[in-house]
Amino acid sequence: MTNRTAIVTGASHPKGIGRAIAICLARSGVNVVATDLQGSTGLDTIAAEIASHGVKGHAIACDVTSKQDIERVISETKLKFGAIDILVNNAGVGMGSANFLEVTDTDWNISLAVNLKGLADFCQAAIPEMLSQDNAGCIINIASLSGLGAIEDIPVCYTASKFAVIGLTKQLAVQYAKDGIRVNAICPGSIHTQMHETVLDMIANENNISIAEAQKLEDSNIPLGFTGKPDVVGDTVVYLASDSSRYMTGVALPVAGGMSPGL
Numbered sequence: 623m624t625n626r627t628a629i630v631t632g633a634s635h636p637k638g639i640g641r642a643i644a645i646c647l648a649r650s651g652v653n654v655v656a657t658d659l660q661g662s663t664g665l666d667t668i669a670a671e672i673a674s675h676g677v678k679g680h681a682i683a684c685d686v687t688s689k690q691d692i693e694r695v696i697s698e699t700k701l702k703f704g705a706i707d708i709l710v711n712n713a714g715v716g717m718g719s720a721n722f723l724e725v726t727d728t729d730w731n732i733s734l735a736v737n738l739k740g741l742a743d744f745c746q747a748a749i750p751e752m753l754s755q756d757n758a759g760c761i762i763n764i765a766s767l768s769g770l771g772a773i774e775d776i777p778v779c780y781t782a783s784k785f786a787v788i789g790l791t792k793q794l795a796v797q798y799a800k801d802g803i804r805v806n807a808i809c810p811g812s813i814h815t816q817m818h819e820t821v822l823d824m825i826a827n828e829n830n831i832s833i834a835e836a837q838k839l840e841d842s843n844i845p846l847g848f849t850g851k852p853d854v855v856g857d858t859v860v861y862l863a864s865d866s867s868r869y870m871t872g873v874a875l876p877v878a879g880g881m882s883p884g885l
């Protein structure tokens with residue numbers, strides 16, 4: 623995929639899915655613009671790590687809830703690389719109590735602002751650029767297995783936001799298929815990251831068990847028997863961004879070791 627350029631949001635954290643996506647794309651020859659919140663861990667090192675794979679890397683601070691920040695990422699990417707071939711909307715938050723009655727307005731507002739509206743705003747800013755290019759480009763949204771079904775102990779505001787991401791993905795796929803822009807979603811199951819550590823904490827608290835027992839309990843629900851590493855999502859992004867998936871659009875692809883999305 624040489625000479626292509628990708629933007630990846632929420633891409634800085636050394637243990638995060640976003641950084642793994644950026645590195646997997648770089649290994650495949652893609653120039654990567656990595657974005658994350660101002661001051662987030664790893665934003666100062668990600669460009670060099672991308673460049674160590676023989677491609678161009680660039681890091682930009684961007685809060686996906688700020689349209690101004692999004693516009694800056696789009697214009698800097700155009701200026702530096704000339705095109706936007708791949709947009710990976712990965713930034714996300716998991717917050718709120720697993721008990722519906724305890725979910726606050728703040729939990730709802732932030733979950734929807736980052737997981738849904740920020741992602742929609744990024745698509746709205748990138749699509750006009752993609753339409754103006756010779757190569758149409760593609761969009762990959764990182765949803766969740768929680769966007770396909772309700773999983774026990776997951777906050778409702780997270781589940782609802784991820785269902786909405788899949789709805790948005792399918793609507794945009796239908797709308798832009800004629801223009802050659804493919805829009806797909808990935809639905810990770812259980813992946814070892816900072817966010818996953820919060821989920822384990824929650825499971826441990828709800829069930830009055832240790833973190834190690836919570837991990838065992840979770841792994842027992844995964845047919846392949848283990849929690850995935852972030853690069854399992856990165857490799858799937860590479861596939862969905864490549865011509866190997868050229869006949870796929872509007873899919874919500876589970877990457878979950880066979881784990882069931884529940885109801």
Ligand SMILES: NC(=O)c1ccc[n+]([C@@H]2O[C@H](COP(=O)([O-])OP(=O)(O)OC[C@H]3O[C@@H](n4cnc5c(N)ncnc54)[C@H](O)[C@@H]3O)[C@@H](O)[C@H]2O)c1
Pocket residue numbers: 631632633634635637638639640657658659662684685686687712713714715716736740764765766767809810811812813814815816817818
């Ligand atoms: N880890 C899992 O098991 C799992 C499972 C399913 C889906 N996901 C999804 O994968 C994505 C990455 O999650 P992760 O596990 O790597 O978590 P993470 O918390 O390590 O990464 C999330 C990233 O998003 C960034 N972010 C948060 N708010 C932002 C904002 N307003 N603007 C820009 N960036 C912002 C964070 O700084 C962070 O780098 C998320 O969308 C998450 O919902 C994760």
